[in-house]
Amino acid sequence: MRHTLPVFACLAVAPAFAHDGPPPAEKPELHEIGTAPSAVRIEADIRKLVSFGTRHTLSSQTDPVRGIGAATRWIHAEFERISRDCGGCLDVRYVKGTVQGEPRIPGPVEVVSVIAIQRGTADPNRYAIMSGDIDSRVSDVMNATADAPGANDNASGIAGTLEAARVLSKYRFPGSIVYAALSGEEQGLFGGKFLAEQAKKDGWRIQAVLNNDMIGNVAGINGVTDNTTARVFADGIRANETAEEARQRRFTGGEVDSPSRNLARYIDRMADYVPNLDVMMVYRLDRFGRGGHHRPFNDAGFPAVRVMETNENYDRQHQDLRTENGRVYGDTIEGVDFAYVAKLTALNAVSLAGMASAPPPPAKVGIEGAVTADTTLKWARPTAAQAPNLAGYRVYWRLTTDSQWTRSRWVGDVTEFTLKNTVIDNYFFGVAAVAKDGTESPVVFPGAPGSFGGY
The missing domain is CATH 3.40.630.10 (Zn peptidases)
Incomplete structure (x- = not known):
């Protein structure tokens, strides 16, 4: 299954979260490998x-x-x-x-x-x-x-x-x-x-x-x-x-x-x-x-x-x-x-x-948003020694009937992000860690069902 994972710029960032531009889309060495x-x-x-x-x-x-x-x-x-x-x-x-x-x-x-x-x-x-x-x-x-x-x-x-x-x-x-x-x-x-x-x-x-x-x-x-x-x-x-x-x-x-x-x-x-x-x-x-x-x-x-x-x-x-x-x-x-x-x-x-x-998969991923119009994801950051190449994080979501992650947004080096006007009931959500060279960890679903473990 091949998928393009678009960035949906129409979703607003909560003002408290400042972040840099995304890292490269891919790591050239992976084509060699x-x-x-x-x-x-x-x-x-x-x-x-x-x-x-x-x-x-x-x-x-x-x-x-x-x-x-x-x-x-x-x-x-x-x-x-x-x-x-x-x-x-x-x-x-x-x-x-x-x-x-x-x-x-x-x-x-x-x-x-x-x-x-x-x-x-x-x-x-x-x-x-x-x-x-x-x-x-x-x-x-x-x-x-x-x-x-x-x-x-x-x-x-x-x-x-x-x-x-x-x-x-x-x-x-x-x-x-x-x-x-x-x-x-x-x-x-x-x-x-x-x-x-x-x-x-x-x-x-x-x-x-x-x-x-x-x-x-x-x-x-x-x-x-x-x-x-x-x-x-x-x-x-x-x-x-x-x-x-x-x-x-x-x-x-x-x-x-x-x-x-x-x-x-x-x-x-x-x-x-x-x-x-x-x-x-x-x-x-x-x-x-x-x-x-x-x-x-x-x-x-x-x-x-x-x-x-x-x-x-x-x-x-x-x-x-x-x-x-x-x-x-x-x-x-x-x-x-x-x-x-x-x-x-x-x-x-x-x-x-x-x-x-890539950096390690995000740990302690949590999610909030019941009976609201917005969905908020939170996670823990690894130590600088474990992830010296960490650029930030990408939030993913998809319809509950989709087999692959279809939507994503680069959110920067933060540990919390709110997707405005995205109702938690209608999608599945996850977070991936992104390296400065563009490589990513697997996406982590919130809570115990999706946890890859801690740092």
């Missing part, structure tokens, strides 16, 4: 991951050439190589946890993920995360010995994450970016659970998780071939909402304005920096009745979405390698469009760069 990912490098990474034979969570962790252990060590080494190329700008580490007594992991099994942290220059404890899944599987989810290439599911997501690290490590950003290769997804989302738990323990302020799970197929089981769209799945109501917050939301709205939903709207807008790509926002946690590695982050209260191909081929998912009645099954490399993976990688990269460049 939107075309930088290499299909050639991505293909090489996918072929390498397929070469490990299987990456099943229960496969060998010690074999030097086959199994998830070999794949995980290679990913770690590749992140280290990328870090050397940028002068040591990545902090590469393992995130581990032991699982046992689970339906798909009788155990005990150590689930090992790899993360690479590109620390922000001004606000290093604010994180935007891109992730993919290391593990693969065949028809029997417990079969850890059969060949399971997992070329699209999910070598494509890992290759995209590695490539995003190569591209973005050439830049420096105020906020931190994490590139995560998560394990244990097919066996119960354990890699994501362990990373989300560690993030909460360490006090990370996570403003976004972009989970990439299958970003390489363009020919769907439905007969549609499409390399110009991507889906972004986003949960509605925050999973950790309290009963009191739910009661308040019933009267103020917010069912379609969770942080995850506004993260999806942000990614939709950032697609304008990627040639020939549009985003289909899907108002659902994941595909019908299915799950992915963003869910543990949603469960922990963090904004998280799933980025993936628009048209799936189920013959290539979770299948034994075989041919039946002329029909080929299995997740092999022939089913991956490397240029399309590069395009979705670019979508992630520009979104991560935009958020890491």
